[in-house]
Amino acid sequence: MWQPLPDTEGWTFMSRIKNAFQNKKAFIPFITAGDPDIESTKEFILKMEEAGADLIEIGIPFSDPIAEGPVIQAADIRALASGTTTDKIFDMVEEVRETTQIPLAFMTYLNPVFHYGYDKFFQRCQEVKIDGVIIPDLPYEEKEEVRGVALKYQVEVISLIAPTSANRVKKIAKDAEGFLYTVSSMGVTGVRNEFNQGLKGMVEDVRKVSDIPVAIGFGISTPAQAKEMTEIADGVIVGSAIVNIVAKEGKNAGDSLFKYVKEMKDAIS
């Protein structure tokens, strides 16, 4: 929602995503839409909110997700095989919005967004109240591609930083919206035991130039890891560990997801 703020030169955007980090550490689960089917995704989102999630990332499946490890790749394949489409995901979010106002972000690759049509995609995001998008194959250099149209429809484009970002961190952070997605390690998504040693320094670099909330993702699966990460940052993102539960339990994963999300949220509270 837009509102005039007295201390800025003009209108500014009141970010629902930033609210997810207000006075608390944010727990951000990721789930692939349509895995195993779109009805289940709706149920899972509501269960995770009930369990204490602060912001939920909804993955729009893509045939060739180059930033994903095997777990989320497999979820994308299951979701596409179940007939999931971008339109069906928008419809599902619309239904979810009948009962919750939790901040929601889409996570997908640029081609499904491009092919849908940027204007139509972001307009639809605004209609169903999607607050942000995370597009791993849209780096800082290419952000202009969607910046204008996303702004027009008040959808925040989440930027990422990685262990290789080094001298890029400051310029990316200055430009970032919503929160800054900090990639914990080299490589693709997937459960890990070790993280990049430079994380703390990276977050400190961000703090020097911006007050944007920082959330760490990639590889986090245990409550202890989540706690460790929130000592450095403002939130944690967990994907593969959640998708693994859905992979094992399918449609019946709701209760296990509730339990897992609650355990993780409790660990960082």
Place this chain on the structure above:
Amino acid sequence: MSKGRFGIHGGQYIPETLMNEVIVLEEKYEYYKKDPDFQKELSTLLNEYAGRPSLLYFAENMTKDLGGGKIYLKREDLNHTGAHKINNVLGQVLLAKKMGKTRVIAETGAGQHGVACATAAALLGLECEIFMGKEDTDRQALNVYRMNLLGAKVHPVTTGTMTLKDAVNETMREWSSRVEDTLYVLGSVMGPHPFPTIVRDFQAVISKEAREQILEKEGKLPKKVFACVGGGSNAMGMFHHFIGDKEVELIGCEAAGKGVDTKETAATLTTGSLGVFHGMKSYFCQDDYGQIAPVYSISAGLDYPGIGPEHAYLRDTKRATYVPVTDEEAVNAFEYIAKQEGIIAAIESSHALAYAMKVVPTMSKEDSVIICVSGRGDKDVAAIARYRGVDVYE
């Protein structure tokens, strides 16, 4: 707009983890491109090791039989490792070495780029790992063994459709997990900037030679230049030095598979649409929601759902035209050139031959054409036999 654009195409649509690496690669490439020592070293490798310059051969039998323009074949099949791929890998692996990398990784479809990359890595003393779709490691077991012989490790890729596009995905994933000592040696004029430019520059030697050779033999430029197009590296190399010669028609021949009106096709420019994938904006075979389509061609080297961004631009500006050629037409051309000229050309190159064979008879005997024979066809013999119902084991 970001760097590395060809009109609206190209760009750098890759994860943040790889951005720093492609920026460094661009800087190093720009430096070494102008470094006389690097260029000298590369020329020596191309001439003394790969066997360049390649011949521009007057195909007299075909010319007489088809009864039109004079046919010249640019014989990239005579290079060491049997295809144009070596031009690019010698350049990129040498660049990797200069950059202080000790390991190269690459995708491969049929195995030609993988074999070339393993060859260059063996020669220059770098570790080499190749990612190849499981479908392709099964179909091209001999090439897997070849790569092993050359000291490379081959990883069968079991994700997605288990073919070339999945091999590219997996190589990108591997690169994003280990950039410190590793360079991704991309096999075609595709991917994020600076790869389309680097690969084109290293392949441009094809048209640099061909242009000089045809002027020497004919005293004038050819009317038309033909090359097959998958990602488009031999075609980009074959076109590059003719782009400024407006009177020379440039024709890219893409794989129609079982026909452009079927789903079993890889004819990107005929059936695809604008998209963003594998680091670049270009044309891709995709469905209504932007999911990348599984593609098909008898030729593993053309079995790719996209095309390099410079080709997309040449198409948009009408400087080049792109035509579909079916499996059947390509196999006929494969058999034809073998009988006419005693040359077993790659099934990929046979797509260019097939289209040229349709056009040449309508041309004046005073004019000439060049067809790029991008590779030799020994690797395809068993598949062509099977296509004709003859059961041959490799």
